[in-house]
Amino acid sequence: MTATDRPLAKLGFLTIGLFDEADPFAGHESTLQIIELGEQLGFDSAWLRDRHLQYGISSPVAVLAAASQRTSRIELGTAVIPLGLENPFRLAEDLSTVDVLCRGRLNPGVSVGPPTHFDAIKDHLYPDTWAAENFGHERVLRLLANLRGEPVSTxxxxxxxxxxSPSIQPHSPGLIDRVWNGAAGLASAEWAGSHALNLLSSSVVRAEEDDDFARIQRSHIDRFRAAHPLGEAARASQGLVVIPTDSATPAQVAKYEAYAAARFGRTTSPQGPQRMLFAPDLVGSSGRIADALQSHAAYQAIDEVVFALPFSFEHADYVQILTDMATHLGPLLGWSPRA
Incomplete structure (x- = not known):
């Protein structure tokens, strides 16, 4: 197969950075090594996902601060920071500091809504104010105002x-233009566009007007750009779990296929009262995956991706997957690694 008329411009990857509770250093070090490998392979971006009260990255901003000192080119992102657990004042200070340290490579991705298992943690998270906390877009607006350098003190x-200073320090010019909104529904996608943010389309969506994942994800991108001042030029990234097997061993292929098969049931129909629908994992040769992407309604609307690495694999598996992405899949999609 060959690349389309709209070649892939930016190739990124996402990881949750698992670790052993008895030895958390090893997992964090593995994550940093994976980010370093991503830069060596020419990836445009590496992203970390939050995992609170789990054995994964709970502080992506801190880990990206470390990554900023071990890389020089690759962009570093969060996909996404749930703002329900954050103070926009302090988060703005941390984000701006890391952006200064990495010389303008940070891409903060955020989302709104109550924290996961809020009733179980509210007395520790907000012991005096949990009933009054606003978990809507007002929290994003406060963060954006802080990143713009608007006054926070009289x-x-x-x-x-x-x-x-009356405003958050350090101030990092340009960071405000690299804020992304993670959207699982049409309203969130439209809100991101109307506020001139960038869009991280999710591999988990709400089936509001359709039961086909690709069409739903495409509708989010279309709604976002229709509301954005830049229109079709607004930045939107596609998120999927993608596992190329070109250089995988037979044992790895078997593991990857079993992983995808165990998760396939949730992709066939919307789940739960919110009708959440999951994207099928794409496993196979780069040629096969490239063909699937070329026919994917959402992929046809974008020129940058953030492919998620699967959960609970070994370090060697991630090295193989990223290497195949950069050396086999990316070129088939018209992408060229950055020097």
Missing amino acids: FAGTEGIESF
Whole structure:
């Protein structure tokens, strides 16, 4: 097969960075090595997903600060930070600091809504204010205002020998243009567009007007761009679990196929009262995956992707998958690795 008339411009990957509770360093170090490998292979971006009260990355901003000192080119993203667990004041300070450290390579992705298992954690997370907390888009707006450098304090000037700023420091110009919104529904996608953000289309969507995943994901991208000031030029990225097997061993292929088969049931129809629908995992040769992507309604609307690495695999598996993505799948899609 050959690349389409709209070749893939940006190839990125996403990981949750699993670790052993008894030895958390090893898992975090593996994640950092994977990000370094991504840069060596020419990937455009590496993204971390939040996993709170689990054995995965709970502080992606801190890990990306470490990654910023071990890489020099690859963009570093969060996909996504659930703002229900965050203070937009402090998060803006952390994001701006990491963006300064990596010289403008940070891509913060955020989402809204109550934290997972909120009733189980609310007394520890917000012991005095949980009933009054707003988990809607107002939290994003506060974060954006902070990243733009709008005042957060009525005091500025010198007090004794210390100088104070009315706005979040450090301020990193350009970071505001690299904020992404993770959307699983039409309203969230439209909101992101109307506020000139970038869109991370999710591999988990709400089946609001359709039961076909590809068409639903495409509708989110279309709704987002229809509302965005840049229209068709607005940045939207496709998210799917993609597992090329070109250089995989027979044992790895068997593991990957079993993993996808165990998850396939949730892709056949919407799940639960919110009608959540999951994307099928794409497993196989790069040629086979490229053909599937070329016929995917959402892929046809984008020129950048953030492919998710599967959960609970070994470090060697991720090395093989990323290497095949960069050396086999990417070129078939018209992508060229960055020098």
